[in-house]
Amino acid sequence: MSTQQDYDCVVIGAGVQGSCTAYQLVKQNKKTLLLEQFILPHTRGSSHGQTRIIRKAYEQDFYTRMMEECYRQWTQLEKDAGVQLFRQTGLLVMGPENHGDYQLFKDTLQKNKVPTVILTRDNFKQHIPNVILAEGDGALVDVTAGVLFADRALKAVQGQFQKLGGVIRDNERVMEIKPGSVVKVTTSKGVYRARSVVITAGPWTNRLLAHTGFQLPLEVVKINVCYWREKTPGTYDVKQRFPCFLLTEGAETKEHIYGLPSNEYPGLVKICYHMGAKTDPDYRDLQTDKSDIDILKRYVARCMPGLIPEPAVVESCMYTLTPDRHFVLDYHPNYSNIIIGAGFSGHGFKFGPVIGKLLCELSLGEVPSFDLSPFRIGRFQSKTKSAL
Numbered sequence: 001m002s003t004q005q006d007y008d009c010v011v012i013g014a015g016v017q018g019s020c021t022a023y024q025l026v027k028q029n030k031k032t033l034l035l036e037q038f039i040l041p042h043t044r045g046s047s048h049g050q051t052r053i054i055r056k057a058y059e060q061d062f063y064t065r066m067m068e069e070c071y072r073q074w075t076q077l078e079k080d081a082g083v084q085l086f087r088q089t090g091l092l093v094m095g096p097e098n099h100g101d102y103q104l105f106k107d108t109l110q111k112n113k114v115p116t117v118i119l120t121r122d123n124f125k126q127h128i129p130n131v132i133l134a135e136g137d138g139a140l141v142d143v144t145a146g147v148l149f150a151d152r153a154l155k156a157v158q159g160q161f162q163k164l165g166g167v168i169r170d171n172e173r174v175m176e177i178k179p180g181s182v183v184k185v186t187t188s189k190g191v192y193r194a195r196s197v198v199i200t201a202g203p204w205t206n207r208l209l210a211h212t213g214f215q216l217p218l219e220v221v222k223i224n225v226c227y228w229r230e231k232t233p234g235t236y237d238v239k240q241r242f243p244c245f246l247l248t249e250g251a252e253t254k255e256h257i258y259g260l261p262s263n264e265y266p267g268l269v270k271i272c273y274h275m276g277a278k279t280d281p282d283y284r285d286l287q288t289d290k291s292d293i294d295i296l297k298r299y300v301a302r303c304m305p306g307l308i309p310e311p312a313v314v315e316s317c318m319y320t321l322t323p324d325r326h327f328v329l330d331y332h333p334n335y336s337n338i339i340i341g342a343g344f345s346g347h348g349f350k351f352g353p354v355i356g357k358l359l360c361e362l363s364l365g366e367v368p369s370f371d372l373s374p375f376r377i378g379r380f381q382s383k384t385k386s387a388l
């Protein structure tokens with residue numbers, strides 16, 4: 001049976017960005033509907049899994065500045081929902097000294113006065129005994145960083161949204177978006193009308209944008225989420241204060257490799273390659289490329305002597321990449337009441353609360369609280385194409 005209902009805003013996609021946006025809208029007393037194609041919770045998009053790294057260490061100042069507010073908002077959500085979402089561990093950043101991304105991380109941390117410890121080759125072994133620092137690499141620790149409990153965070157934000165009267169309809173796929181001064185959204189179960197629509201559909205963004213005659217230059221890749229077994233249980237455990245870490249480049253690759261201490265699966269350390277092979281989000285597991293795992297095996301064998309260099313568990317997730325790896329937070333180029341939050345390029349979770357706030361501000365026609373120029377669609381210029 002079909003239903004037709006009116007909302008101030010319909011948010012499409014209940015990953016971290018859509019859920020945070022919907023929460024911000026309902027806090028502004030807007031009648032808000034959050035639509036999700038799968039039954040919640042699910043593991044088919046980009047926001048599932050128990051952990052994500054949260055850090056202020058970035059190559060660009062604008063992310064570090066946004067993180068100040070993100071930390072405050074995650075803490076507020078912890079209080080409101082009465083649940084722990086963050087554990088401080090620090091982030092060990094390693095990479096060729098005085099060079100490339102490592103130097104950018106160092107400069108940004110210092111410029112923004114983020115509490116940082118620079119490790120020397122002499123004291124590295126003493127502080128981080130089970131990691132090999134390559135010849136010529138520098139090492140520093142962003143003290144503010146740690147682990148965000150992602151599944152828990154998603155549940156908390158969706159719960160708070162519903163507590164304030166927001167409506168979530170899961171297992172309900174958006175089939176059509178009809179732009180207009182009132183936008184008509186048709187799903188597998190009903191028809192909704194809204195003053196504004198926010199599209200936060202992760203890897204499916206271009207499928208939805210096609211209904212509006214527009215496409216973004218997005219690439220969806222599958223990430224093999226690898227867990228590596230400790231030879232001696234506890235060596236890399238969060239309780240032993242082993243930090244999250246990020247290698248900017250190494251002998252195996254020029255892409256980042258990152259890891260989190262053993263925590264969600266006792267005895268297993270999550271280490272991933274910050275890139276994957278192209279995939280269709282509806283056929284994710286048909287992508288069976290394992291060249292990333294081969295790179296990780298070589299890295300673990302070389303630098304993590306306390307881990308067995310063969311992943312014990314491999315899970316799957318997806319990144320939605322933009323060409324410059326910066327987000328898209330903007331109005332639809334042709335319809336000012338359709339807002340797009342997309343292309344989080346494998347580093348968007350930690351920003352959820354601020355992205356939610358910014359997308360809410362755009363959908364209410366307010367001045368955004370941060371400079372959105374790095375995130376505007378116009379930067380792609382000729383690379384964006386009309387689908388009509």
Ligand SMILES: Cc1cc2nc3c(=O)[nH]c(=O)nc-3n(C[C@H](O)[C@H](O)[C@H](O)COP(=O)(O)OP(=O)(O)OC[C@H]3O[C@@H](n4cnc5c(N)ncnc54)[C@H](O)[C@@H]3O)c2cc1C
Pocket residue numbers: 012013014015016017018035036037038044045046047048051052053054172173174175200201202203204205208223225272317318319341342344345346347348349350351
């Ligand atoms: C392995 C991995 C590690 C990561 N590590 C980090 C990290 O350490 N730190 C960090 O900050 N970030 C990290 N990220 C990135 C972060 O998780 C993502 O940027 C973020 O989850 C993206 O959220 P999203 O809401 O845009 O997308 P998604 O979570 O994919 O949400 C989009 C939702 O839209 C729904 N949808 C799509 N189409 C429709 C439709 N037609 N109708 C209804 N619903 C629809 C989908 O089902 C989905 O639930 C990582 C990502 C991965 C994969």
